[in-house]
Amino acid sequence: MKTPTQVKGQEKPQSPVRKQAMTFAAQELRLISALVLLLAVGLFLALPFVLSIGAIVFLPLVTAIILTILLSPLADRLASWGVPNFIASLMALLLFLAIVSLALTVVLRPAVTLFDEVPAMIARIGEHFSHLKGSMQWIVRLNEQVAGIVGAESGQQVVLAGPSMLEQLAFATPTVVLEILLTIMLAFFMIEARVRLRRRLLLQRQQVDSSLKAARVMREVQDRVAAYILTVGLINLGVGVIVALGAWALGMDAPVMWGGLAALLNFLPYIGPMIMIALLTLFGLGTADVPLIGLIPAAAYLGLHTVEANVITPSVLGARFTMNPVLILLALSYFSWIWGVTGALLSVPILLTLTALVDHLGKPNLIGFLFGEPLFATNILELADED
Template sequence: MEIKVYPFYARLSLSLVAIFLIFFFLKYAESIFIPMSFAGLLAIMLIAPCDFLEKKGIPRGIAAIVSLLLSVFLVVFVLYFISSQIISFRNDLPALVTQFESVLDSIQVWIKHRFHMTHTGMQQLMNSAKSQTISSTGSIVGSTVSSLSNTLLYAVLIPIYTFLLLLYRGLVVRFLIRAFQDQHTPKVYDILGKTRHVIKNYIVGLMIEMAIVAFLNCTLFFIIGVKYALLLGVIGALLNLIPYLGIFTALILSCLITFTTNTPTVVLELAIAMVGVHLVDSNILLPRVVGSKVRINALATILGVVVGSMLWGIPGMFLAVPIVAILKVIFDGVDSLNAWGILLGDDRDEATVHQKKKHGLRWPVLRKRRVPAGEAEA
């Protein structure tokens, strides 16, 4: 049977339409894919304790429940610690509001003298800002209620999906094996094993990194004299899970809260401390603790975080790096997709180095052409 080859523009058009439909489907069905993605990552993490309990003679269903309950207790403990700090912050909220209003008054006086604005003009500017804030309050409340309802829904669905994935993980593997031809079975097993290894190493390393960053943040904040050192240190470590963008969010939030409770000198010291911890994290902790066999370059990571935010919001930002890592494992395992795996990796990646050695590729070096003596004399 003759295989028809379509022109390049036709294949490009079909690829773009397929990508658009995939992204549209991911956005439209986010209520399904977000909890399923978190459940899949959690299930991969809990396979090891489930296997350990099953080897002791415990049925698979009970082993899955016990492993899931242990992870739920750990999450509840972390949330309880954060909520206790938030309660302390809430008790001081009226004083913070008063302090923030005094700061706004000082800014208003500075603007008035700096730009020579009259009292009437300043009052009109403040009234306009207040009216815009009041008009946007309804949408803010609506989005907050929607986010809260989605969070509660995910909190119920993720444990259920995780339990079912652990219970039927053998069925999922058999489905993936049957979905491809027999000659691809070793390759499918290899990709599944590498995916599990990469995700497990990434998440475990991320938890260790988060604990170290939280400890460094809290210690430095206590030394500096920040009032909400524990709360800001833990929040900074949690936001640090978002690659490249989380540090800026944590820095702005911490500086704003500290500015209403401390002097500008303390705010400056806090900013320097957070930047210092971030430099230690990026250059020491991240390569050694979170580093794995699959390396993703900074461009692919940032694009993944941005696309994840566009599709699924904050959950998409957290899921971006694991999903990109899984895609890279798949691309490296499929010969026809190796180019995409190289695009996601960096020069230190084993697959990239192997391809360069295989084809004798080196970075081009511009050399000055030697001019023969006859040409030079002419």
């Protein structure tokens, strides 16, 4: 008579000792996963304070890493044409700096002139609202009644004089210049050392599988971030051209500035278009004689942004670059809290880099882990049970 282990296709029964060992290993693995998850949450909460305090060191480093990922394909292309690595790295970085300088010049030079007209625009907006004040007298009377009930005190207020804008710029300029210089130098040396870094990652591994995995991770991170920024940059350039043509057609001052400003602000998801709408509303109401006519530029840009964000960008980028809007907003607020405007600009590239790394290293199953499932999709206990 055949035993259960001799029957073909029948699984070998596990002994009680093995079942007990597997149960203990599962509990130990879940405990270790819980500790790792708690450490990750603690690091996520403590990291902003460390990065903000050491911003003069960490901000140039992170910016240089993103620039290296972005400019390495261009340097590789120049090197494939026979240009020496040193010259290719320098040319890629100088080309990027030239594009950024040109964009800022196109935007900032006319903006300085328009900045002097802001008080007049605000006064014009006040005149528009003063015409509506007669029909809104009930709100004024309601405000006076609420103030009388609350009993607002009318007394002298002591206002502490703070540093002026020029003083703030004088204190901030040396730090900004130092961070820019550190970023440029770090980016150049990282781009120049990319070939040696790849060789170390590929050749100095003890196993072939780890070398191939490191190569795939590097290629995926570089391709995803560089392709995303290049594609979004071309889309934003198209948006800037359309806005510039629309501003010229509407007779607005400095149409090239409005186009460049729309292109630059469009790199900030959600927040940038809102700022652009607010600026167009301010300029339209501050220069038009009729409020409804003054709202035409903002309404036209809102329609353009709606088409671009919901039709053009998703169809061009595709599913590969589609990210959860909640993650984008969290990354935007997280890095804006740490590094301000620069952190907001770096938030999406950093999120893309982390997403590419997580896709290769393993995406944690956070929701399932709360209900008793493994933290990662690949359960090492099941692999050990198959041996």
